Amino acid sequence: MSDKKDELLNHEYDGIREFDNALPRWWLYGFYFTIVFGIVYAINYHGLSKPMWGQPGMVAEYTAEVEAANRLAANRPKAAGPSATLVALTDPASLQKGQAIFESNDNLCHSCHRKDLGGLVGPNLTDNLWIHGCTPAEMVKNVATGFPPLGMLPYGSGKTLSDEQLLLVVSYVLSKQGTNPENPRAVNPEREKPCS
Numbered sequence: 454m455s456d457k458k459d460e461l462l463n464h465e466y467d468g469i470r471e472f473d474n475a476l477p478r479w480w481l482y483g484f485y486f487t488i489v490f491g492i493v494y495a496i497n498y499h500g501l502s503k504p505m506w507g508q509p510g511m512v513a514e515y516t517a518e519v520e521a522a523n524r525l526a527a528n529r530p531k532a533a534g535p536s537a538t539l540v541a542l543t544d545p546a547s548l549q550k551g552q553a554i555f556e557s558n559d560n561l562c563h564s565c566h567r568k569d570l571g572g573l574v575g576p577n578l579t580d581n582l583w584i585h586g587c588t589p590a591e592m593v594k595n596v597a598t599g600f601p602p603l604g605m606l607p608y609g610s611g612k613t614l615s616d617e618q619l620l621l622v623v624s625y626v627l628s629k630q631g632t633n634p635e636n637p638r639a640v641n642p643e644r645e646k647p648c649s
Contacts (some may be wrong), residue, residue, distance in 0.1 A: 539589035542624040551625025554618055561610040562622065570629045572638030574604065579632045582640055587648035592623040 460473045499511050542548065555562045565575035576584060585595045596619055599607035608614045614622070 539593060541589045541627045542620060547621055548625050548628050551621035554622045555625055559610065559612055560608065569634035570626065571634035571636065576645060577637040578626050579629050579634055581648050582645035583648045584644050589623050593619045596622060
């Protein structure tokens with residue numbers, strides 16, 4: 454750094470002339486500190502799997518999230534495919550349990566399909582017109598995977614149901630076929646097809 458003070462430069466712009474003074478040392482040291490800190494931070498949090506300061510870096514966080522997702526996928530009940538044979542339950546106790554799950558505030562099925570299953574945001578579940586299949590196996594798969602682009606989260610609210618709970622809910626829905634609730638949601642003929 455130069456010891457010169459107030460050295461006037463030889464150029465002028467809009468009648469303004471400037472001095473060529475050295476920056477204050479505190480400013481330069483702060484600037485150098487931020488450069489060094491930025492390099493150390495980038496290496497520590499973006500490059501190392503085990504950062505120096507004890508908090509997980511991006512690599513470790515990513516690895517942990519992938520492992521958690523894999524564990525969740527491994528523990529998720531396998532959705533039954535169309536070839537699987539599932540039989541809906543018909544005993545009153547099972548249907549009552551299925552109704553309790555359907556109407557529960559934890560699962561939110563009733564918030565889109567109404568408590569009488571006549572449809573609100575979601576389609577009417579009491580008629581013979583279905584969008585994604587009407588067999589117990591197809592319905593279990595549909596509830597388990599949901600239709601997020603259409604607003605239906607997996608299991609209705611994202612809260613996982615056991616295989617038994619899935620079958621209870623599906624059995625309850627199937628038991629309400631033909632109940633004809635008042636003011637059902639209008640049919641969408643482009644999407645809803647008769648169940649075969």
